[in-house]
Amino acid sequence: MQNSRAYGIDLPKLALGEHRFDFAVRDAFFANWPDSPLTEAAVDIVARVDKTARHVEVRFSLTGWLILECDRCLRSYSQPVQAEFRVVYTYERNLRETQDEEVIWIDRNTPFLDFMHEFYEFIVLQMPLRRIPPDCPTEACAAVLNYIANASTDDDAPERPSTASPWQALDDLRAKFTDN
Numbered sequence: 001m002q003n004s005r006a007y008g009i010d011l012p013k014l015a016l017g018e019h020r021f022d023f024a025v026r027d028a029f030f031a032n033w034p035d036s037p038l039t040e041a042a043v044d045i046v047a048r049v050d051k052t053a054r055h056v057e058v059r060f061s062l063t064g065w066l067i068l069e070c071d072r073c074l075r076s077y078s079q080p081v082q083a084e085f086r087v088v089y090t091y092e093r094n095l096r097e098t099q100d101e102e103v104i105w106i107d108r109n110t111p112f113l114d115f116m117h118e119f120y121e122f123i124v125l126q127m128p129l130r131r132i133p134p135d136c137p138t139e140a141c142a143a144v145l146n147y148i149a150n151a152s153t154d155d156d157a158p159e160r161p162s163t164a165s166p167w168q169a170l171d172d173l174r175a176k177f178t179d180n
């Protein structure tokens with residue numbers, strides 16, 4: 001487990017008013033979540049904090065890159081990330097969430113405001129559902145394309161169902177890579 005103090009702020013020391021904090025999320029961060037769908041990323045996070053007597057409002061700006069695996073050819077590619085999130089950490093239990101900000105209730109004696117879970121959620125939320133880079137297929141996908149070409153012309157292939165399509169071939173290939 002990485003030291004979570006790298007991803008938060010000391011609250012009691014913090015004067016009322018506006019402050020800026022800079023955080024860096026790198027690959028090691030994701031080791032804290034063994035089931036994370038993401039293991040590689042470089043995301044810089046700026047937290048603009050406004051502390052008042054009633055709450056601590058934080059605007060998070062994320063900029064960086066996620067390293068994803070192409071759904072089609074399994075090649076790694078980087079996906080740029082740019083996003084903004086607002087969270088109100090409030091001492092008042094009755095404050096309601098609004099459409100564009102999350103509200104988290106905190107105890108007035110909270111010594112350390114930990115952003116680790118927020119960072120993880122923000123970053124994972126940036127993963128697109130369909131992960132195919134605009135330049136796919138490239139030369140790097142040649143092996144995949146050859147496999148598909150062979151699969152669709154080779155009538156003797158014993159294990160191929162008659163309904164085989166290029167997408168089925170891709171699924172088979174993906175299974176082959178992920179099984180071992």
Ligand SMILES: [Zn+2]
Nearest residue numbers: 070072073136
């Ligand atoms: Zn690809």
